[in-house]
Amino acid sequence: MIYKVYRAPYHTVKLGSLKIKPLVPYPALLLEDSIRALVIADLHIGWDIELSSRGIHIPSQTFRLKAKLREIAGKTGADTLFILGDVKHTIASAELSEWRDIPDFFDEALELFDRVIVVPGNHDGGLELLAPSGVEIADTKGILWSGVALMHGHTWPRLHLLEAKVMLMGHLHPTISFRDPFGLRFSKPVWLRIPFDRDKLIEVYSRRLRRSMEELTDLVRVEKLIVLPSFNDLLGGQSVNSIGGSDELLGPIFRSVSVVLDEAEVYIVDGTYIGKLSFLRAF
Numbered sequence: 001m002i003y004k005v006y007r008a009p010y011h012t013v014k015l016g017s018l019k020i021k022p023l024v025p026y027p028a029l030l031l032e033d034s035i036r037a038l039v040i041a042d043l044h045i046g047w048d049i050e051l052s053s054r055g056i057h058i059p060s061q062t063f064r065l066k067a068k069l070r071e072i073a074g075k076t077g078a079d080t081l082f083i084l085g086d087v088k089h090t091i092a093s094a095e096l097s098e099w100r101d102i103p104d105f106f107d108e109a110l111e112l113f114d115r116v117i118v119v120p121g122n123h124d125g126g127l128e129l130l131a132p133s134g135v136e137i138a139d140t141k142g143i144l145w146s147g148v149a150l151m152h153g154h155t156w157p158r159l160h161l162l163e164a165k166v167m168l169m170g171h172l173h174p175t176i177s178f179r180d181p182f183g184l185r186f187s188k189p190v191w192l193r194i195p196f197d198r199d200k201l202i203e204v205y206s207r208r209l210r211r212s213m214e215e216l217t218d219l220v221r222v223e224k225l226i227v228l229p230s231f232n233d234l235l236g237g238q239s240v241n242s243i244g245g246s247d248e249l250l251g252p253i254f255r256s257v258s259v260v261l262d263e264a265e266v267y268i269v270d271g272t273y274i275g276k277l278s279f280l281r282a283f
Ligand SMILES: [Mn+2]
Pocket: 042, 044, 085, 086, 121, 171, 172, 173
């Protein structure tokens, strides 16, 4: 069998004059219009501290995240940075070294970009205390930008976000894992591009907001959900090919089965398209 390997710009999505481009080979996405905005998710700064509390000591990884951000900023010339949540790792509080590493990361980001905007995630409690004043902290339930919905994914997005045709989220840290005939396992972070089940979504919002299906049918235009891989490549994630169904994945959109997971297109971060999830589940 001959496998065809697709590379960028095959998976660029066009939305009017806006281009949505995964930045192969980085776990980052570029929104390209009159303004160029870079989108990343799930930094989990402070994750290394949790490891050290379990006896595994590795140096702080923040310098690697900063170096990767600097490299991408230089290559794209983007002027705006969106972080789709989970800048922090500890959920409710902040560890001592987060008081050093998070402001340090943001200082670098503010040097590289005109605007730095965070859509907070479930790990970002108290982030406003750690963010320098130039950092903009947006609505936890997501924001619209150039016709694209941006959110973390741990909560239902605000209704008006469903007017966007494309929604971007983090939260899952999606990975794909395989086991070879010798029992060796490997796992790789991936991008997911998934069609929404629009009828299901309308039904859920109608129930949640007590609004009629007809009224919502006119409002809801969202077609695709793009799930970003984690920007911090040392983190683990949810293996999307070894689950039974969408409801085993994190976040209300998946749990309510408002997307057609079998139709999800899976891309490794290096740009390789590896097929639809229904096919990859067979492994
Ligand atoms: Mn996360």
